[in-house]
Amino acid sequence: MKFGGTSMAGTERIRRVAQIVRRQAAGGNQVAVVVSAMAGETDRLVNFCREAHALYDPAEYDVVVSSGEQVTSGLLALTLQGLGAKARSWLGWQLPVRTIEAHAKARIEDIDAPDMLESLEQGVIAVIPGFQGISADGRISTLGRGGSDTSAVAVAAAIDADRCDIYTDVDGVYTTDPRIVSRARKLKAVTFEEMLELASVGAKVLQTRSVGLAMKEGVRLQVLSSFNDEDATPADDLPGTMIVSEDEMNAMIERGEMERQHVTGIAHDKNEAKIILTRVPDKPGAVAEIFQPLAAASINVDMIIQNVGRDKGETDVTFTVPQADLARAQTLLEDRRGEIGFNRIITDSHIAKISVVGVGMKSHAGVAATMFRALSERGINIQAISTSEIKVSVMIDEDETELAVRVLHTAYGLDADLEDTAS
Ligand code: ADP
Ligand code: ASP
Ligand code: MG
Numbered sequence: 001m002k003f004g005g006t007s008m009a010g011t012e013r014i015r016r017v018a019q020i021v022r023r024q025a026a027g028g029n030q031v032a033v034v035v036s037a038m039a040g041e042t043d044r045l046v047n048f049c050r051e052a053h054a055l056y057d058p059a060e061y062d063v064v065v066s067s068g069e070q071v072t073s074g075l076l077a078l079t080l081q082g083l084g085a086k087a088r089s090w091l092g093w094q095l096p097v098r099t100i101e102a103h104a105k106a107r108i109e110d111i112d113a114p115d116m117l118e119s120l121e122q123g124v125i126a127v128i129p130g131f132q133g134i135s136a137d138g139r140i141s142t143l144g145r146g147g148s149d150t151s152a153v154a155v156a157a158a159i160d161a162d163r164c165d166i167y168t169d170v171d172g173v174y175t176t177d178p179r180i181v182s183r184a185r186k187l188k189a190v191t192f193e194e195m196l197e198l199a200s201v202g203a204k205v206l207q208t209r210s211v212g213l214a215m216k217e218g219v220r221l222q223v224l225s226s227f228n229d230e231d232a233t234p235a236d237d238l239p240g241t242m243i244v245s246e247d248e249m250n251a252m253i254e255r256g257e258m259e260r261q262h263v264t265g266i267a268h269d270k271n272e273a274k275i276i277l278t279r280v281p282d283k284p285g286a287v288a289e290i291f292q293p294l295a296a297a298s299i300n301v302d303m304i305i306q307n308v309g310r311d312k313g314e315t316d317v318t319f320t321v322p323q324a325d326l327a328r329a330q331t332l333l334e335d336r337r338g339e340i341g342f343n344r345i346i347t348d349s350h351i352a353k354i355s356v357v358g359v360g361m362k363s364h365a366g367v368a369a370t371m372f373r374a375l376s377e378r379g380i381n382i383q384a385i386s387t388s389e390i391k392v393s394v395m396i397d398e399d400e401t402e403l404a405v406r407v408l409h410t411a412y413g414l415d416a417d418l419e420d421t422a423s
Helices: 011-026 041-052 058-065 067-082 114-121 148-158 192-200 208-217 246-254 286-296 323-335 359-363 367-377 398-411 418-422
Strands: 032-035 087-089 097-099 108-111 125-129 132-135 140-142 164-168 189-191 221-225 241-244 265-269 272-281 304-306 314-322 345-348 351-357 384-388 391-397
Touching (some): 011 067, 032 148, 041 058, 058 067, 058 140, 067 087, 097 148, 125 148, 148 164, 148 208, 192 241, 192 265, 208 221, 241 246, 272 286, 272 323, 272 351, 304 384, 323 345, 351 398, 367 398, 391 398
Parallel strands (some): 164 221, 189 241
Antiparallel strands (some): 097 108, 265 351
16 A cells, blocks of 8 residues: 555545555555655755755765655554554665665665564564665665656565555646546556556656556556545545556456546646757758767756758757756757757747657557647647557647646547546
8 A cells, every 4th residue: 555645644634544544454454654744844955955065976866855755654654553553664775675776765675574574474563764775885765756656566476565656736647637637537448558658748647667567567456546535435445546457448448347448547747848959050960969968967958850951951859857857957958059060059848748648559550649639729839749559649838738738638538528527
């Protein structure tokens, strides 16, 4: 069981979590619980690091930001004890959760937890702080923002759990962020492939890496709400959204439990920035000169367009990078102006990426055309396009994000019936 930041935000919420955990344990289950820091706490800790030193050391950053989960894991263990349950916390270094040595963005290598397994056998509920591990240099490490989801899946895989339930503040995965579109529909199931793609293009309900890991390790994953009352459907009856294989999904469709859609979900991402380099020489090797230094600095480039060459053998190159890396990217490119040979560098953070995702589009033509028409009918201008087998993304002005998501949700027939949303 994993509980996110809003589920752990304060003693009252933690008491509710403890009740949910106790109920699961009372059903005869051995339970390991992974917790996030209280909502807002990690942001607060990140700010302290920035204030302490603008160019902070990632290893010390990890010492600071991992503390939020240490607090909530102890508090949940205490609260469970207060309810008469046996419980103890297991910090990252105690399990241990071994990660690679990449502070602030570590990856879990393995969790070998014989002591915790023995304790579980004895009926003690294990409470594990998410987000943290111990790195190859013997120091504390963290997994990147939203990383507790990945901690939970990794623990589930390590102990061969029957299921990994991700409890959050919505009751499942929806066709789009239900906080933006009130007519978003809850999905009974979504495939790993689609969830991976949705998460990577901005649906923050699950961290992308947690989905990839669950797919690789065959972990049964459910997203459900911790904000239900006492007599809500128990987790074992799968009230949330199950993340399933494509075969399982096809079986569900055949049984009439799911409808086949061309588009399963829509996501948006406001965290990218656009860079345009004008008048780049239109010759072999020119784009390599641009992207090589960015790659060397671990800056992820997403959408790329190279315009048709103008006269005089020149062209403009447009691409996006994470907003957090924009300043660094700009400096790196300015430093290489001579080698690359561009004229001007233009940047814009006021953009958003809107993506439509669905395995149904593998076998259906016209998904992109529907998107472009629906956006144009509302006067929304598309600045760049990228696609994969199960996704179409467009870059638009940030101010039009919510409108675009709503318009596309309707265009693909995803809106819930009004009576569904009235309840
Ligand atoms: P937690 O703190 O539990 O990890 P997060 O805030 O990381 O929770 O993720 C839950 C949030 O994800 C929801 O409150 C919702 O606004 C957002 N979200 C974005 N896209 C979706 C989607 N397609 N389905 C459900 N929730 C979504
Ligand atoms: N507390 C961490 C964060 O806010 C990890 C998590 O909640 O998943 O990013
Ligand atoms: Mg989260």
